[in-house]
Amino acid sequence: MNEQETSKLTQILEQYYEKTSEMIVFLNSKGQVINMNQAARRVISEDNQSSLTHAICSRCEGYSNEFAIQSCRECFLESTTIGNSSFQVYMQTNSGKVEPFTATYQTISQEDDVKVYTLQNVSPQIERQQKLHQQTMMQKTISAQENERKRISRELHDGVVQELLNVSVELRLLKYQDNIENLKTQSQHIERLMSKLIDDTRNLSLELRPSSLDDLGLNAAFKSYFKQLEKNFGFIVHYHNDSDDIRFxxxxxxxxxxxxxxxxxxxxKYGQVDSVDVHMSCESNFIEVEVADQGVGFVLGSEPKGSGLGIYGMQERAEIVGGTFNIESKVGKGTNIKLTVPIA
Structure with missing residues (x-):
């Protein structure tokens, strides 16, 4: 490349440096800002150029790693080796707005120990991802709601309505009975039908929203629900609660x-077991619940059985309250589900 071509290329690079939306900051061996382009001045103000730590840390809002927002754990500034990988950070701009950026931090001159810190605003991409996620979640939620409505409709039609029809028929026949013994027998039969109808209605109500959850809390609601499972299906839940009846x-x-x-x-429904273990504890600032069975298990990532949100829904529910949801399953060895929810 001749001198004229070199000069032309230098001009092009200088124009790119000043006009690009990518924020570029050059730093010396002491972490002091040597130079930065116009885009970088949106984030790092003129009075914040004394050192990299002051310039970056004073504006960083976290997410420089996967652990937590506002966390300095394994921050790139403390790394002994500087690679070329990118990471995401949230930086506060001079306008006061916190925006997401894809960042890189690497050495460009070993001899002079010059490093470059670059930022690329990814707000539009994140917004698109969030909208796509919301649309996907909305579709799954609507589908789950419709499936639940179908289930409740079937329960009402096949259970409650049929039993009401039986009661209605028995009551019509009752008025034609002249024999007192037959009248008593038929009345007792109607009483049994009504008792079953009350139980079925109560069970359906319990599935929709147990009153004990609102009135007495988790421990009482679990005991009531597990008792109903044993009564209706013969399914045993070995329930252990290490905490007091604390309300959350x-x-x-x-x-x-x-x-x-x-x-x-x-x-x-799917584990092919007649019992399951549920263990709930409240330690420090977290609720932990484990549900474990010794059933048939399944392959994680495979097409889930049944309808509704399933595993995806459980994960989404956990995220709503800042919790974590983990599931382990092996074919032939059972499934273990662990839920951790912060209560602070």
């Missing part, structure tokens, strides 16, 4: 109850 935020109680309800019922 209504949203937290609902999330924990629904996830455990789904996990236990999945074991009943």
């Amino acid at each position: 935020n209504n949203e937290i109680e609902t999330v924990v109850y629904r996830i455990v309800q789904e996990a236990v019922f999945n074991a009943l």
